[in-house]
Amino acid sequence: MPLLELHEITKVFPGVLANDRVSMHLERGEIVALLGENGAGKSTLMNVVYGLLTADSGEVLVDGNPVKIKSPRQAIDLGIGMVHQHFMLVEPLTVTENIVLGREPGKFGVIDFGAARERVREISERYSLKVDPDAKIMDLSVGMQQRVEILKALYQGARVLILDEPTAVLTPQEVTELFRVVRSLVDEGLSAVFITHKLEEVVAIADRILVMRDGALVGETTPSETDEIGLARMMVGRDVVLRVEKGVSTCGATILEAKDVRVEDDRGLEAVKGVTFSVCAGEILAIAGVDGNGQRELVESIVGLRRPSGGAIELKGKDITRANARASIEAGVSHIPEDRHRRGLVLEFNIAENIILGDHRTPPIAGRGIMHPKAISTVARQRISDYDIRTPSERVLAEALSGGNQQKVVVAREIGRDPELLVAAQPTRGLDVGAIEFVHRQIIRERDAGKAVLLVSLELEEVLSLADRILVIYEGRIVKEIAVADADAETLGYYMTGGGGGKLDADTAQGADATSHTGGDE
Numbered sequence: 279m280p281l282l283e284l285h286e287i288t289k290v291f292p293g294v295l296a297n298d299r300v301s302m303h304l305e306r307g308e309i310v311a312l313l314g315e316n317g318a319g320k321s322t323l324m325n326v327v328y329g330l331l332t333a334d335s336g337e338v339l340v341d342g343n344p345v346k347i348k349s350p351r352q353a354i355d356l357g358i359g360m361v362h363q364h365f366m367l368v369e370p371l372t373v374t375e376n377i378v379l380g381r382e383p384g385k386f387g388v389i390d391f392g393a394a395r396e397r398v399r400e401i402s403e404r405y406s407l408k409v410d411p412d413a414k415i416m417d418l419s420v421g422m423q424q425r426v427e428i429l430k431a432l433y434q435g436a437r438v439l440i441l442d443e444p445t446a447v448l449t450p451q452e453v454t455e456l457f458r459v460v461r462s463l464v465d466e467g468l469s470a471v472f473i474t475h476k477l478e479e480v481v482a483i484a485d486r487i488l489v490m491r492d493g494a495l496v497g498e499t500t501p502s503e504t505d506e507i508g509l510a511r512m513m514v515g516r517d518v519v520l521r522v523e524k525g526v527s528t529c530g531a532t533i534l535e536a537k538d539v540r541v542e543d544d545r546g547l548e549a550v551k552g553v554t555f556s557v558c559a560g561e562i563l564a565i566a567g568v569d570g571n572g573q574r575e576l577v578e579s580i581v582g583l584r585r586p587s588g589g590a591i592e593l594k595g596k597d598i599t600r601a602n603a604r605a606s607i608e609a610g611v612s613h614i615p616e617d618r619h620r621r622g623l624v625l626e627f628n629i630a631e632n633i634i635l636g637d638h639r640t641p642p643i644a645g646r647g648i649m650h651p652k653a654i655s656t657v658a659r660q661r662i663s664d665y666d667i668r669t670p671s672e673r674v675l676a677e678a679l680s681g682g683n684q685q686k687v688v689v690a691r692e693i694g695r696d697p698e699l700l701v702a703a704q705p706t707r708g709l710d711v712g713a714i715e716f717v718h719r720q721i722i723r724e725r726d727a728g729k730a731v732l733l734v735s736l737e738l739e740e741v742l743s744l745a746d747r748i749l750v751i752y753e754g755r756i757v758k759e760i761a762v763a764d765a766d767a768e769t770l771g772y773y774m775t776g777g778g779g780g781k782l783d784a785d786t787a788q789g790a791d792a793t794s795h796t797g798g799d800e
Contacts, residue, residue: 287336314490359431530559533730564745582606610698630658682713
């Protein structure tokens with residue numbers, strides 16, 4: 279008898295059939311991977327299982343018994359736990375406080391923290407998920423925070439563990455460790471549903487693979503019966519190029535030059551500590567690093583969203599160190615931000631309004647302080663066509679689009695501006711293979727047109743696939759420059775996590791002195 283069964287689950291949102299009579303099952307001690315494009319219905323289906331959404335029709339069975347799951351609390355009581363892509367942890371609290379939150383041991387309203395700490399220690403040792411019970415969440419790495427999320431589900435008695443995009447911000451070493459942990463949990467009798475868009479991980483971790491498209495289940499297979507190319511074809515209904523095809527770059531004039539740049543974070547602490555590098559025309563320079571090592575602050579200083587505390591930034595020899603966002607755009611900088619909702623789009627605006635943001639003061643969009651609706655529609659329709667944005671009209675609100683189409687709107691606006699420098703931060707975060715393929719093609723097209731591209735990505739496969747040159751950032755410093763021909767995920771991961779002492783190595787330092795391509799201080 280399966281541990282979990284779904285029969286004919288249907289979920290409809292206004293104008294969208296999110297789940298179309300989906301049936302699946304999960305055996306005890308099994309890992310099932312759930313694949314699909316953005317908007318395919320994977321997360322909706324699992325949110326129904328976890329009680330965050332209620333199905334319009336269909337049935338959920340646990341241990342063969344029909345159940346009505348109307349809240350996460352009910353799901354937890356049935357032994358179903360979920361680790362979300364964006365962790366649900368309270369950063370100022372300790373590991374122990376987060377794990378027992380809502381189920382604190384004690385009597386008469388008094389929490390027994392000693393018992394709580396001991397229980398956390400016991401679970402962490404049993405499942406080889408060692409973590410300091412007294413450490414604060416804010417002081418832990420992303421990989422350790424994810425471990426805390428898993429421990430929290432185990433503390434609550436989870437028998438089914440739903441992992442939603444669990445490797446999105448992990449290094450290769452952390453991914454390997456996560457897979458070890460998940461497999462050990464399954465060996466202990468747990469079952470897992472693994473939602474991801476990374477095909478190589480599905481092949482590595484899953485016992486069975488289910489593929490969804492347009493809200494329906496369209497295929498079931500196993501890693502031994504397929505490969506990444508076959509999975510991609512099943513997901514999008516056509517052949518997909520998984521590896522970027524590009525020629526050798528020709529480095530032209532220097533477009534961007536950063537000289538000993540120092541930038542403070544929101545707390546006033548120095549996040550970027552004396553970074554020096556340059557990007558030339560016709561080149562993609564990638565910056566690789568674990569999230570939170572200064573990448574965000576560095577990008578914001580280049581695109582005019584944050585003022586550096588020291589150093590200089592030049593675009594084609596012109597000082598833009600103190601330029602604001604508008605001046606940065608006018609100088610020739612375009613920015614694909616890492617968070618399309620927070621920085622890339624106004625979700626309440628329609629597609630046309632979002633596509634012309636930043637250009638809304640200039641011809642043909644506007645003249646003499648007046649915007650021209652016909653010109654706006656013309657530009658929007660052309661970019662919708664050029665960038666394959668799936669929408670019936672340019673008047674559709676941005677919030678109504680899938681994640682992939684929202685990203686295409688951002689890409690259409692930023693590349694459509696014909697910039698001198700394209701700063702692409704996490705340009706494919708959360709996208710499916712089809713949308714990733716499209717965005718990668720646009721970035722390569724810009725490089726081949728002689729534009730300078732600064733790519734900042736947590737996805738090492740993306741870095742290795744797109745980059746002409748790679749810099750590794752660690753604790754706000756550039757610690758290594760690696761030629762693409764010499765780079766692999768393990769080597770990058772080593773330096774990203776402080777390998778080599780987290781200092782600029784001799785070869786990189788010598789290269790920096792000779793070429794001014796990269797640098798840092800000790």
